[in-house]
Amino acid sequence: MRVLMVTREHPPYSWAGMSMVCQALEKFLPENGVELTIIAPSAKVAGADDYIKSGVKTIYAPIFGNSFLTKIPSFSYFASRLVAGMQKDYDVIYSHATPLFCKLERPLVVHFHGTRLGEYSACLQAKKYAEACCNLAYVFFDRNLLQKADGVIVLTEAMRQQIAALNVPGRNTVVIPNGVNTDFFCPIETERNFEREKEKRILYVGRLDARKGLETLIRAVSQVQNKVNAKLIIAGGGREATRLMNLAAKLGVPVDFKGKVPHSNLPRLYNEADIFVLPSLYEGFPLVLLEAIACGTPTISSTACPDVGVPQFAPANSDELAELLLTTLTCPERLTTLSQRCLDISRQYRWQEIVAHITRFLREV
16 A cells, blocks of 8 residues: 655654654554655755655655744645645555645545644633634634545544534544554663652653643642652743743742753653653643653643543642642552553553554555
8 A cells, every 4th residue: 555644744844743653653654564655844945855764755845934824834735736746656645634735636534633623722721812813713724634534533532523523524533542652661660769758750741832731730739849849840842931930930839941852861751750740731642641651650631631541630720730749649659550550551552553553544545
């Protein structure tokens, strides 16, 4: 089967979540008998960096700006021109949330990593009204994809409902979650030390964005810091950094803002943490959640994240999060049990099995 995959995020242009998913697909789709070609973004002239690696050909198309407002339409325009001229040589067009404006002569499978409706709702919760309006205006791109799609992949049942709300009937939709490389993200030590007296390290990894709920996390830590010896570690960059630093200083919360951490350093960061917290207001299927549990790091998340079997709390509810942190961090036995549960859960999300599922769906379409 010959597949032409289109993605607006791909290393080295971007190392975001969608990029890492596409990197896993680039590795494992060929192992499932797929002859893969990728159309990916580049800030340079189209075709300047085209190359073949491990049998997978990557063709670059221009992309402009740093916001989805410019990235989506610019990359979609140039990618569509490439697809129009190349599609006859492929069995399936496989788009990662990239609208295609050309006439399609081959089946189209669309892989949603999030939805504009979901982002819109999260922006409203975060009181980012201008961003909410921008996301709402771009809902028509999601609808454009659905109208052309022969098959749709979503990450969660919640995303399936968001897609259904666009009222585009008759699409074959399947839920396939993201995966994790359990050879790379894994425990470093045979046993973790959760002894009661030592300083507990509370970890967050991801963008510093209002929709990630970091204000909730900082406020929750401020409520427990007099009852448990804890330090908050925040790894990631973003426009909310200064505001979050000021909030932490105002509340007297000890926070180590590490900035962006190289991907190669993440396994050790997860392994050094006593608990990983993902307090998001909206998520698709966050890779950091899977990375943390694969390292055996005790993990908790908001209910805006998919329910993978770890303790959860209501989004934006710092009181509920504080109570969950307190009851977990003060009990070494609970931390040990949760660590083992996370390892057991992670085995369900190995990329090999996830990509095999995706391959079967591509063949069905």
